[in-house]
Amino acid sequence: xxxxxxxxxxxxxxxxxxxxxxxxxxxxxxxxxxxxxxxxxxxxxxxxxxxxxxxxxxxxxxxxxxxxxxxxxxxxxxxxxxxxxxxxxxxxxxxxxxxxxxxxxxxxxxxxxxxxxxxxxxxxxxxxxxxxxxxxxxxxxxxxxxxxxxxxxxxxxxxxxxxxxxxxxxxxxxxxxxxxxxxxxxxxxxxxxxxxxxxxxxxxxxxxxxxxxxxxxxxxxxxxxxxxxxxxxxxxxxxxxxxxxxxxxxxxxxxxxxxxxxxxxxxxxxxxxxxxxxxxxxxxxxx
Amino acid sequence: xxxxxxxxxxxxxxxxxxxxxxxxxxxxxxxxxxxxxxxxxxxxxxxxxxxxxxxxxxxxxxxxxxxxxxxxxxxxxxxxxxxxxxxxxxxxxxxxxxxxxxxxxxxxxxxxxxxxxxxx
Numbered sequence: 381x382x383x384x385x386x387x388x389x390x391x392x393x394x395x396x397x398x399x400x401x402x403x404x405x406x407x408x409x410x411x412x413x414x415x416x417x418x419x420x421x422x423x424x425x426x427x428x429x430x431x432x433x434x435x436x437x438x439x440x441x442x443x444x445x446x447x448x449x450x451x452x453x454x455x456x457x458x459x460x461x462x463x464x465x466x467x468x469x470x471x472x473x474x475x476x477x478x479x480x481x482x483x484x485x486x487x488x489x490x491x492x493x494x495x496x497x498x499x500x501x502x503x504x505x506x507x508x509x510x511x512x513x514x515x516x517x518x519x520x521x522x523x524x525x526x527x528x529x530x531x532x533x534x535x536x537x538x539x540x541x542x543x544x545x546x547x548x549x550x551x552x553x554x555x556x557x558x559x560x561x562x563x564x565x566x567x568x569x570x571x572x573x574x575x576x577x578x579x580x581x582x583x584x585x586x587x588x589x590x591x592x593x594x595x596x597x598x599x600x601x602x603x604x605x606x607x608x609x610x611x612x613x614x615x616x617x618x619x620x621x622x623x624x625x626x627x628x629x630x631x632x633x634x635x636x637x638x639x640x641x642x643x644x645x646x647x648x649x650x651x652x653x654x655x656x657x658x659x660x661x662x663x664x665x666x667x
Numbered sequence: 668x669x670x671x672x673x674x675x676x677x678x679x680x681x682x683x684x685x686x687x688x689x690x691x692x693x694x695x696x697x698x699x700x701x702x703x704x705x706x707x708x709x710x711x712x713x714x715x716x717x718x719x720x721x722x723x724x725x726x727x728x729x730x731x732x733x734x735x736x737x738x739x740x741x742x743x744x745x746x747x748x749x750x751x752x753x754x755x756x757x758x759x760x761x762x763x764x765x766x767x768x769x770x771x772x773x774x775x776x777x778x779x780x781x782x783x784x785x786x787x
Contacts, residue, residue, distance in 0.1 A: 465682065
């Protein structure tokens with residue numbers, strides 16, 4: 381069976397690419413510290429030599445639209461083009477092309493349906509910065525095949541937080557039951573507190589540093605129960621109007637498991653939002 | 668209430684570089700043209716299979732025609748769609764990085780939780 385070699389949860393900050401690639405005189409003052417942190421975070425993936433990446437993210441109204449909106453969707457295609465015109469325009473993100481791991485997509489779809497998740501699928505999916513940001517930070521060679529997993533954290537009505545955790549648990553089981561000798565990393569990105577298009581946007585810090593501290597503690601300690609006892613669809617409006625993206629972190633806590641302490645934890649307080657990086661090694665770092 | 672249609676306008680304009688410029692330069696004309704010619708197109712279907720019933724309410728049409736992102740927020744337009752499109756149109760008019768985004772937030776300061784419902 382396949383081996384789950386790393387579980388990684390991260391924020392996806394679309395400005396990292398530009399901040400880290402601009403000429404020195406155009407770089408923001410925080411860029412060097414950010415690049416240093418990302419380099420250390422990247423090493424947590426590199427060291428386990430993955431063959432395949434399962435990438436959990438959320439389409440930001442790029443391909444998926446309100447006339448036909450899936451709650452959870454698995455990409456199943458041999459290739460995925462990536463990044464959209466408005467992401468080039470606003471963030472300077474490059475066009476990319478990633479290979480797909482179709483047999484793992486098929487396995488997750490078949491077994492996921494049988495496990496009680498009515499997963500949607502796409503045979504022609506263009507992926508956006510929720511997936512390409514972690515490729516850029518964690519695997520800039522973009523050389524590994526992926527399985528995209530998209531969640532709806534954006535267009536209400538949304539699935540409840542518990543459903544995200546349950547899907548994470550199921551994804552872990554499905555990866556570990558995949559008849560393959562591949563080494564798989566599951567990487568998911570979301571947000572801590574975040575406000576977009578509202579009165580609290582683009583402040584000197586994230587809109588709710590108290591929530592951010594709590595969230596980092598829940599994730600780092602694997603405290604799924606504590607997190608679920610406080611986080612609801614309604615409560616997530618309080619820290620910021622785009623904070624439902626935190627549910628992708630909850631999905632990743634489901635992948636890592638109840639009580640699973642992260643082996644690597646780092647944060648970076650930036651304007652607008654706090655960055656947070658977590659890695660777990662379910663089978664040990666030498667597995 | 669046709670919140671969905673307001674979002675559809677923002678979504679379809681934002682993804683099209685020519686429409687972004689057209690909406691910036693001629694907001695009222697673009698909104699009228701879009702409502703007449705584009706509002707009923709099913710995005711994933713042949714044009715012959717268009718819908719027949721979608722139209723803006725007067726307040727929505729006026730908010731879009733006036734580039735009034737504060738009013739759009741109040742009407743429950745999806746804040747991500749509004750923000751993204753308005754950055755594309757107006758960030759260029761400001762000298763300092765993020766100056767437009769900060770002004771945008773300031774102009775919404777009178778809103779407190781719960782914000783207007785964005786459910787479609």
